[in-house]
Amino acid sequence: xxxxxxxxxxxxxxxxSCSRLKDTEIFSxxxxxxxxxxASQRFRTKTCTDGGKNPKFQERFLISLIEGLRELDVLxxxxxxxxxxxxxxxxxxxxxxxxxxxxxDCLWPLQTKTGRHAGEVRLILHYANAKKNASSSxxxxxxxxxxxxxxxxxxxxxxxxxxxHYSAPLPAAHYPAxxxHYSxxxxxxHYSAPxxxxxYHPPATVYPPPSSYPxxxxxxxxxxxxxxxxxAAYPPYPPTTAYPPSxxxxxxxxxxxxxxxxxxxxxxxxxxx
Numbered sequence: 001x002x003x004x005x006x007x008x009x010x011x012x013x014x015x016x017s018c019s020r021l022k023d024t025e026i027f028s029x030x031x032x033x034x035x036x037x038x039a040s041q042r043f044r045t046k047t048c049t050d051g052g053k054n055p056k057f058q059e060r061f062l063i064s065l066i067e068g069l070r071e072l073d074v075l076x077x078x079x080x081x082x083x084x085x086x087x088x089x090x091x092x093x094x095x096x097x098x099x100x101x102x103x104x105d106c107l108w109p110l111q112t113k114t115g116r117h118a119g120e121v122r123l124i125l126h127y128a129n130a131k132k133n134a135s136s137s138x139x140x141x142x143x144x145x146x147x148x149x150x151x152x153x154x155x156x157x158x159x160x161x162x163x164x165h166y167s168a169p170l171p172a173a174h175y176p177a178x179x180x181h182y183s184x185x186x187x188x189x190h191y192s193a194p195x196x197x198x199x200y201h202p203p204a205t206v207y208p209p210p211s212s213y214p215x216x217x218x219x220x221x222x223x224x225x226x227x228x229x230x231x232a233a234y235p236p237y238p239p240t241t242a243y244p245p246s247x248x249x250x251x252x253x254x255x256x257x258x259x260x261x262x263x264x265x266x267x268x269x270x271x272x273x
Contacts, residue, residue, distance in 0.1 A: 003099045007067035011098070012126040014060045015045050018076060021053045021119035022112065024086040030078040032088060034121060037073040038063050047079045053119070070095045074121055076110060089118025095125070102130030 015034050024030050029050040034057060036043040041063060048055035063072070072093040078086040089110030098104035104125040110118040 006065045006099060009065045009129045011063045011065050012060060013063055014124040015057045016122040016124055017054065017056045018119055018121045019054050021076065022088050023053055024078045024088060032076055032078055035075040035077065036061060039066055039069060074108065076121060087113060091121065093123060098125040098127045099130060102127050
């Protein structure tokens with residue numbers, strides 16, 4: 001359902017509590033608080049000292065609605081004394097249900113800056129003009145009122161018998177005999193008998209039989225195998241040397257020197273004294 005005409009109306013928001021918050025302290029209990037942001041409007045709860053992971057607030061705020069803005073931002077921080085406050089988690093609250101029904105009480109999830117779960121916050125929302133907006137909307141068209149429907153008039157007269165709607169079947173004489181629709185059959189003389197298939201004769205060969213050819217003759221006498229040796233057409237090669245071959249073993253060669261003595265050598269033996 002489209003919700004219009006909310007600009008300037010008041011929305012009551014009660015910050016009830018938080019549960020299972022992310023713990024940003026190591027040696028002590030954290031001190032959380034809640035911030036609400038709607039367009040340029042900012043709201044902050046009191047710090048719940050030593051609230052830890054489950055702080056309680058129960059604080060109420062009035063927010064002026066803006067036409068077309070159906071979302072509320074909620075942020076939870078941890079209060080520090082000597083440093084900047086730690087961001088615990090944040091989330092977005094949808095206003096469609098409270099604007100249409102006038103009341104909403106549920107838990108809204110919180111996430112860290114990296115997208116991890118950081119706990120939940122409980123908000124109680126009231127919108128007093130929800131019923132007025134529904135009543136001020138344009139009334140719907142009245143239901144269609146047609147003429148009264150009387151079912152008994154449809155069957156005031158009993159319907160005629162079903163057999164009266166069909167005429168009696170025509171006698172068989174009204175239909176001509178089936179043979180009258182067909183002419184005299186065509187005599188068989190109109191169709192000539194198919195010509196007989198010619199008998200198959202093998203084709204005549206243009207070549208005479210092999211026996212009609214004479215045997216081939218070369219005119220030469222048959223050569224025996226293996227062929228006999230034939231005389232050389234060229235004279236034999238002359239010998240490689242002009243001298244007759246030496247006998248084997250060679251004869252002894254006479255020496256011009258005397259035979260060697262009892263001592264080998266080229267000098268005569270020394271004289272004996």
